[in-house]
Amino acid sequence: xxxxxxxxxxxxxxxxxxxxxxxxxxxxxxxxxxxxxxxxxxxxxxxxxxxxxxxxxxxxxxxxxxxxxxxxxxxxxxxxxxxxxxxxxxxxxxxxxxxxxxxxxxxxxxxxxxxxxxxxxxxxxxxxxxxxxxxxxxxxxxxxxxxxxxxxxxxxxxxxxxxxxxxxxxxxxxxxxxxxxxxxxxxxxxxxxxxxxxxxxxxxxxxxxxxxxxxxxxxxxxxxxxxxxxxxxxxxxxxxxxxxxxxxxxxxxxxxxxxxxxxxxxxxxxxxxxxxxxxxxxxxxxxxxxxxxxxxxxxxxxxxxxxxxxxxxxxxxxxxxxxxxxxxxxxxxxxxxxxxxxxxxxxxxxxxxxxxxxxxxxxxxxxxxxxxxxxxxxxxxxxxxxxxxxxxxxxxxxxxxxxxxxxxxxxxxxxxxxxxxxxxxxxxxxxxxxxxxxxxxxxxxxxxxxxxxxxxxxxxxxxxxxxxxxxxxxxxxxxxxx
Amino acid sequence: xxxxxxxxxxxxxxxxxxxxxxxxxxxxxxxxxxxxxxxxxxxxxxxxxxxxxxxxxxxxxxxxxxxxxxxxxxxxxxxxxxxxxxxxxxxxxxxxxxxxxxxxxxxxxxxxxxxxxxxxxxxxxxxxxxxxxxxxxxxxxxxxxxxxxxxxxxxxxxxxxxxxxxxxxxxxxxxxxxxxxxxxxxxxxxxxxxxxxxxxxxxxxxxxxxxxxxxxxxxxxxxxxxxxxxxxxxxxxxxxxxxxxxxxx
Numbered sequence: 001x002x003x004x005x006x007x008x009x010x011x012x013x014x015x016x017x018x019x020x021x022x023x024x025x026x027x028x029x030x031x032x033x034x035x036x037x038x039x040x041x042x043x044x045x046x047x048x049x050x051x052x053x054x055x056x057x058x059x060x061x062x063x064x065x066x067x068x069x070x071x072x073x074x075x076x077x078x079x080x081x082x083x084x085x086x087x088x089x090x091x092x093x094x095x096x097x098x099x100x101x102x103x104x105x106x107x108x109x110x111x112x113x114x115x116x117x118x119x120x121x122x123x124x125x126x127x128x129x130x131x132x133x134x135x136x137x138x139x140x141x142x143x144x145x146x147x148x149x150x151x152x153x154x155x156x157x158x159x160x161x162x163x164x165x166x167x168x169x170x171x172x173x174x175x176x177x178x179x180x181x182x183x184x185x186x187x188x189x190x191x192x193x194x195x196x197x198x199x200x201x202x203x204x205x206x207x208x209x210x211x212x213x214x215x216x217x218x219x220x221x222x223x224x225x226x227x228x229x230x231x232x233x234x235x236x237x238x239x240x241x242x243x244x245x246x247x248x249x250x251x252x253x254x255x256x257x258x259x260x261x262x263x264x265x266x267x268x269x270x271x272x273x274x275x276x277x278x279x280x281x282x283x284x285x286x287x288x289x290x291x292x293x294x295x296x297x298x299x300x301x302x303x304x305x306x307x308x309x310x311x312x313x314x315x316x317x318x319x320x321x322x323x324x325x326x327x328x329x330x331x332x333x334x335x336x337x338x339x340x341x342x343x344x345x346x347x348x349x350x351x352x353x354x355x356x357x358x359x360x361x362x363x364x365x366x367x368x369x370x371x372x373x374x375x376x377x378x379x380x381x382x383x384x385x386x387x388x389x390x391x392x393x394x395x396x397x398x399x400x401x402x403x404x405x406x407x408x409x410x411x412x413x414x415x416x417x418x419x420x421x422x423x424x425x426x427x428x429x430x431x432x433x434x435x436x437x438x439x440x441x442x443x444x445x446x447x448x449x450x451x452x453x454x455x456x457x458x459x460x461x462x463x464x465x466x467x468x469x470x471x472x473x474x475x476x477x478x479x480x481x482x
Numbered sequence: 483x484x485x486x487x488x489x490x491x492x493x494x495x496x497x498x499x500x501x502x503x504x505x506x507x508x509x510x511x512x513x514x515x516x517x518x519x520x521x522x523x524x525x526x527x528x529x530x531x532x533x534x535x536x537x538x539x540x541x542x543x544x545x546x547x548x549x550x551x552x553x554x555x556x557x558x559x560x561x562x563x564x565x566x567x568x569x570x571x572x573x574x575x576x577x578x579x580x581x582x583x584x585x586x587x588x589x590x591x592x593x594x595x596x597x598x599x600x601x602x603x604x605x606x607x608x609x610x611x612x613x614x615x616x617x618x619x620x621x622x623x624x625x626x627x628x629x630x631x632x633x634x635x636x637x638x639x640x641x642x643x644x645x646x647x648x649x650x651x652x653x654x655x656x657x658x659x660x661x662x663x664x665x666x667x668x669x670x671x672x673x674x675x676x677x678x679x680x681x682x683x684x685x686x687x688x689x690x691x692x693x694x695x696x697x698x699x700x701x702x703x704x705x706x707x708x709x710x711x712x713x714x715x716x717x718x719x720x721x722x723x724x725x726x727x728x729x730x731x
Binding site: 428430433434436439440442451452454456 | 530531532534553554555557558559563564566569570572573574575579580583584587588591623640644
């Protein structure tokens with residue numbers, strides 16, 4: 001019985017990473033290592049205004065005073081920052097480019113990833129900013145969006161074209177002093193997306209950024225800033241992949257969201273960085289700071305994440321519920337298979353009155369994977385009538401993986417109602433047999449059961465991506481029944 | 483249709499079935515009765531291919547093929563259906579989605595295209611009515627939060643949807659009140675045709691008032707110790723299992 005389970009386990013966990021190819025393209029690379037000159041060089045390459053360089057240098061100097069945090073339930077090999085290339089850009093003219101100015105090899109790469117950059121080929125209703133290594137390659141549907149006053153472009157362009165907006169908002173949700181990796185990002189970030197939705201505008205399409213790491217020995221440090229002005233709405237999606245390489249690569253991003261009065265932002269992530277091979281060799285370190293602030297009254301921020309990739313995932317997409325009657329949501333599915341590790345969850349900081357938050361987390365561990373859920377629900381004195389509901393479920397496949405939960409609750413106002421539910425389950429052999437007996441083979445049975453388990457979260461994804469995410473879950477767990 | 487010859491089955495090295503012989507022909511209904519622990523459910527699970535049961539001896543042919551060499555899913559796709567005594571819950575998977583997946587797997591096996599949405603809905607409606615399953619139930623997750631009776635109805639509903647050649651119903655009557663029992667039995671009777679067959683496993687005779695068997699077998703200590711017509715069930719009801727036990731000690 002044990003043996004047959006093990007065999008099944010090996011079969012189902014043997015899925016192959018489909019996006020592991022390398023694009024052979026002429027890339028401009030700066031020398032390895034990090035010092036003040038490198039920070040200046042990155043800023044100069046991007047023709048940034050002076051204030052940006054100062055921001056970076058302050059961040060860099062602050063970072064040098066910091067130490068790598070060690071509190072996470074993760075085993076992280078030491079990272080040598082002098083061994084990382086901090087800027088690698090496929091050679092092309094400075095953007096924005098028309099499509100025929102983009103290197104056809106780059107177009108083919110994104111085509112292969114299922115992200116065609118020709119507007120007519122794209123899913124209608126989705127605008128894409130495609131980022132390869134350190135720069136944005138192309139942003140689609142800019143003109144269409146501009147008609148409604150929506151700004152959607154690469155961060156580099158935003159810094160040049162809209163310095164006032166950047167000055168006003170960059171670093172206000174995640175300050176450059178926030179944490180070790182946010183400081184590092186603030187010093188060396190190279191690109192990412194910027195989005196501004198003006199007052200009263202409901203963004204007519206999904207906005208999306210696709211991140212691709214291609215160059216070897218390179219870190220990717222992207223920065224995304226999303227501002228939803230009063231009474232606006234936007235749904236935003238990010239996706240990411242990387243080639244299969246034996247070395248680990250660092251991805252340290254910062255995402256900041258501001259929702260002003262009555263604004264609503266939905267931010268979804270389908271994270272599929274290269275997870276490393278079956279023995280845990282290679283893979284991306286995904287150390288990301290994501291935070292949104294519901295600044296205005298009645299605003300809402302909703303995070304949805306499907307985390308299947310990366311060797312190590314370490315992030316807590318969070319909401320600061322500053323306005324009254326604000327809503328923060330966090331829906332997460334995190335898969336760790338083989339030797340993957342994840343320490344992920346969220347923080348909900350209630351400052352405004354009548355603010356409410358919902359946290360739904362579904363962890364799935366297989367192989368030797370270690371999956372930790374960590375959350376903080378904090379209710380300040382000022383926040384009356386706060387409601388929070390937290391549900392964290394863990395599913396184990398096989399007997400070599402682990403699931404851990406670290407929920408923190410800090411309440412300073414007596415009127416708060418906080419609920420916390422947690423379950424741990426195993427995919428039952430009897431569930432699989434039941435499916436088998438109805439003619440469904442084991443692989444599909446696992447897919448069915450896992451997708452059922454994660455349904456509450458998958459339902460929150462924009463429809464176009466929910467199907468992709470379902471398939472991804474099944475593939476990333478191929479072979480892991482127990 | 484089904485020939486079981488000298489079937490021996492063990493679990494964790496302990497022999498449960500000690501040489502079963504049984505032949506089931508198209509159009510027949512067989513009842514297998516016996517006291518608790520006699521091996522009734524083991525027989526059902528072993529035929530369906532549950533791998534915790536080890537076949538140590540004997541052979542089973544189903545539609546002239548070696549059943550024991552087939553995977554559980556292929557047995558199902560060939561037309562063997564097991565109505566579970568304890569149907570499991572599959573949270574988050576709706577009955578609609580579950581049945582659609584199952585039917586399409588059956589169709590793929592037969593080289594057919596996936597069922598169209600409208601045909602599927604039509605089939606669902608028709609079979610739901612057959613067992614008196616409400617739409618509020620079929621929109622829920624498989625067996626999640628179902629009462630005992632609802633779970634059993636759901637088994638018969640799935641059987642109706644998949645239209646098996648051979649249905650094995652393991653203690654389908656246990657935990658049912660008299661109304662639910664009647665509905666389940668009516669469902670089974672309506673699905674009876676001369677080209678399919680049913681094996682009803684039961685502890686009590688009362689189900690057999692509604693589903694009339696052609697043959698009744700008594701399983702005791704891993705062996706079929708008595709086979710006869712319908713009247714055997716009545717005799718068991720009257721005398722209990724003790725006389726069988728005594729005869730076979």
